Amino acid sequence: GDSVTQMEGPVTLSEEAFLTINCTYTATGYPSLFWYVQYPGEGLQLLLKATKADDKGSNKGFEATYRKETTSFHLEKGSVQVSDSAVYFCALSDRDASGNQFYFGTGTSLTVIP
Amino acid sequence: SQTIHQWPATLVQPVGSPLSLECTVEGTSNPNLYWYRQAAGRGLQLLFYSVGIGQISSEVPQNLSASRPQDRQFILSSKKLLLSDSGFYLCAWRRGNGYTFGSGTRLTVV
Numbered sequence: 001g002d003s004v005t006q007m008e009g010p011v012t013l014s015e016e017a018f019l020t021i022n023c024t025y026t027a028t029g030y031p032s033l034f035w036y037v038q039y040p041g042e043g044l045q046l047l048l049k050a051t052k053a054d055d056k057g058s059n060k061g062f063e064a065t066y067r068k069e070t071t072s073f074h075l076e077k078g079s080v081q082v083s084d085s086a087v088y089f090c091a092l093s094d095r096d097a098s099g100n101q102f103y104f105g106t107g108t109s110l111t112v113i114p
Numbered sequence: 115s116q117t118i119h120q121w122p123a124t125l126v127q128p129v130g131s132p133l134s135l136e137c138t139v140e141g142t143s144n145p146n147l148y149w150y151r152q153a154a155g156r157g158l159q160l161l162f163y164s165v166g167i168g169q170i171s172s173e174v175p176q177n178l179s180a181s182r183p184q185d186r187q188f189i190l191s192s193k194k195l196l197l198s199d200s201g202f203y204l205c206a207w208r209r210g211n212g213y214t215f216g217s218g219t220r221l222t223v224v
Contacts, residue, residue, distance in 0.1 A: 036215075044158075044204060044215040089158065104150075104158035 002027045006090045006105025013080055013112050021075040021108045023064075023090035031092040033057075033066050033073040038087045038107070047075075047088070080112045117141060120205045120216030127223055133178075133192040135219050137205030140186065146208040147188040149180055151201045158204070164188055195223045 007022040025033065035047040035057070048057030053068035062077045073090060090105040120137045127133060139145050149161040160173045162180035170180050177196050181189045188205060200223045205216040 044218070046213070091158075107152075 002031065002092060002094050002103045004090050004092055004103050004105040007108055008106070010109040010111060013110070015082055015112055015114050016079045017112075019075070019077040019080045019084075019110070021088055021090075021110070023073045023075065023105060025071050025073065025090075025092050025103075027071075027092055027094050029094050031094040033064070034091040034093065035062070035064055035073070035075050036089040036091060036104075038089065040086070044089065080110075082112045082114055085110055085112045118205060118207050118214050118216045120219060122219060123217060124220045125222070127195050127221065129197055129223055130194045133190070133195050133199070133221070135190040135203055135205075135221075137188045137190075137216055138186055139188075139207050142186070142207075144185060147182065148206040148208065148213070149188065149190045150204045150206060152204065162190070197223050199223050 003026045005024050013019060025031065032049060032051045034049045036044045037047045038044050047062055048059040048064060050057040050064065050066035050073065053066050056063060056065045062075060064073050064075045066073055075088060087107045087109045089107045092103050117140045118137065137147065144166060146163065146165050148163045150158045151161050152158050161178060162170055162172055164170050164180065164182040167182050167185055170182060177199060178190060178192050181191065190203060192199060200221055203219045203221060206213045
């Protein structure tokens with residue numbers, strides 16, 4: 001079945017450091033891929049998405065490229081800020097009897113220190 | 115505008131007590147609605163989804179139930195909470211190929 005494997009945390013970085021959070025997936029079809037972010041005390045928010053191979057999703061300085069050959073969707077940011085401290089979830093959406101089914105990774109906690 | 119509301123934000127309940135979490139959607143009709151749970155150290159797990167009034171599909175057998183009494187209302191319930199029911203519960207509304215999530219309810223069963 002479909003699944004998402006995400007880099008375990010927690011991750012602690014200094015401000016302005018480079019961020020990579022690895023995500024790989026297993027899917028039987030042609031899924032869409034997502035990164036969601038959960039800031040402290042808030043619900044999940046969509047950060048970025050890519051719907052087909054080689055697409056690059058980007059938002060707020062974050063980027064991720066849909067790599068079908070390596071079944072990956074790694075999240076990157078060139079220079080993190082303290083405000084980026086949150087939990088990041090990689091997810092895929094595939095079609096099944098309910099229309100679309102979502103599969104989430106376990107989440108990676110990021111703390112950025114000044 | 116299209117929004118999703120979920121309450122309460124936090125809840126502390128004793129073992130054996132009942133549970134009712136409510137989720138409502140505004141600005142749309144006949145939405146597909148979902149309940150997810152995030153347990154500590156684990157990813158999000160789909161609990162229930164509903165494609166219409168009175169239509170509930172369960173993904174994981176458990177101590178919980180869901181109901182869809184109105185088009186834009188989705189309720190998560192339990193008759194008797196267990197310690198293992200503690201977690202972060204999210205209501206979600208599927209919009210096209212993406213989801214909009216509620217703000218979540220952090221449930222602690224003591």
